[in-house]
Amino acid sequence: MLQRSFTVDVFKVVAAQLIVWHHFSAYGPMSDTMNLQWPQLIDWLYNNARLAVQVFLVVGGFLAAQSVMNKTVTHPVISIVKRFLRLAPIYMLTLSLITLAVALSRANINADWLPNAPTFSQFLAHAFLVHDLLGVEALSSGVWYVAIDFQLFVVLVVLCNRLQGLGTRALSLGVALLCVASMGWFNRERALDIWAIYFFGAYGLGVLAAWAKRSAFDAGVFWVTALLGVGALWVEYRTRLNLALVIAIWLTIKPKSMVHWTPMKRVVHRLANSAYVLFLTHFGVIVVFSAMWNTSHFYNPVTAFALTGFAWGCAVGLGLFLHERVEIPVHHWISHQSKLMFLRLTN
Template sequence: MERSFTVDVFKVVAAQLIVWHHFSAYGPMSEAMTLQWPQLIEWLYRYARLAVQVFLVVGGFLAAQSVMNKPMTHPVIHIFNRYLRLVPIYIFALSLISLVVAILRTDIHADWLPSAPTFSHFLAHALLVHDLFDIEALSSGAWYVAIDFQLFVVLVVLCNRLQPYGVRVLSLGVALLCVASMWWFNRIDELDIWAIYFFAAYGLGVLAAWAKRSAFDAAVFWITVLLAVGALWIEYRTRLSLALITAVWLTIKPKSRVHWTPMKRVVHRLANSAYVLFLTHFGVIVVFSALWNIGHFHDPVTAFALTGFAWGCAVGLGLFLHEKAEIPVHHWLSHQSKLMFLRLTN
């Protein structure tokens, strides 16, 4: 799969916006900054979180490329591999955050801190079902991991059931589910713990990836875009508008090989570490909130400077854990899973 610099940029920008959204939502530094820059903090809180829609579209785009032209005769293998890709570093991040919260809880005294985890909490998170059973999340990004996995499962099941009838039928099936999400499911807030609520954005990403495969797939994508505009006319949603713009840009952007410059390599590394950053930055917020309280700070400028430093630390931690933990663990687990499946099929 050819690497797209556009996708890298989307992932980096979206990840940083999500981090700053959480900096505006949690901690005493946010309260101090609100006194000096209320409009900025309000914007970060209300709108920066919409960057999740970019992640959803990009996630669908990359997932569609990974399954394109591949037979889905063994969907369980693809689903299990996705689970191995998402969950090990996720559980490690939750363990790290839970430890940090346990150590610093008495220095923060805030209701936004998660409760002390039990074994059932961890088990529900490990199985990616904590929201389905209304179990308190152990971190701010836990919900997204579960939704990402659900969406991938839906895509793989669609591929498995519809591929035998041809790629055109598969494209139409994805488009129909995407449109159903836009026009109905995405308008029901109570469904936001299920993949069907988010398939509007994810499906646009899938169809965008397939749009350059053939004239038929391109037509399916653009018809879906028109139906998305209709869904926005019925009920305008900023999140769907952003998803639509992202998908259209991924489609119309000319495909070309990346000429790697030092700056593009930095963006590439930051994009690769975006998932770990997403998982771990809440722990950094906890640490710096405790430092703020221990230091008895109150000045908004100090709060902004300390938040900027915390942001840099979160990005650095994400890069470090991606390269020193996520990559080697993923490679080892992938190798072991291949050996296991070889034994089972022989």
């Protein structure tokens, strides 16, 4: 477990916190109150902190590429189902908790950012990660990313299955071509932002960054792709693509090294591991604290900032608790059961 890059852990932790603060700035009466005294801060969090999603996309591609780098994907459906089972249980649990929090808080929050009471079909669309594709209202702020991450993994697995037989070079070139197409064209079409192809530029850069360390050819593929990414910026500048390029290049040029695991670095590692659960649950914390603020009749921006900071700490703590006490045990149980099932199917 501790062999993973500490750099990746730092990227995940920082990006997760920025996303949480972006949503604190976007939703709730506390944000409106803080905006009275610190409008520039709230504006920066709302407009710029959300760019941290690009870090998750690059790192997601980087980690996914490592997971398939030394494996032959002969059964893509099994790999896809395993990924779904990795994402879905804690995802559905947190959606249920958020739905409950929204129901209990609805009487005290009169705002258009609060989701409507879900229907069964709406919940079902979320369960299968197709809510955006079907035009269904989201039940939480982070669910769109889970669906996109799953789509991106499916694309990578299919590419591996189709191209691995032609050799690792063919696979690298296939990923690079799709990455360049995304950066140069698809990522410029806003209507495509519910599809993996819109985000594959950042994700593909992460994939190629992971593979760049295994051979000179793969390193060359990455640098040519990055150069073409700079060209895509010249055609149409996008801050999100610029950030993705910087993160991918840093992951590529940083030398491999053994990490000396100090207590602080172990804390960062735990926070990085719980980033997914934090990403899923923090909207529910925002809902609960917004209802508390509305019933307290506070009006002071300093008080709003202090309460938001406390809510942030609660969100981080809840993410850690659910990750270590719920997500990990459930994942181990499902992994064991699914492994037995897949062995029966493939034998």
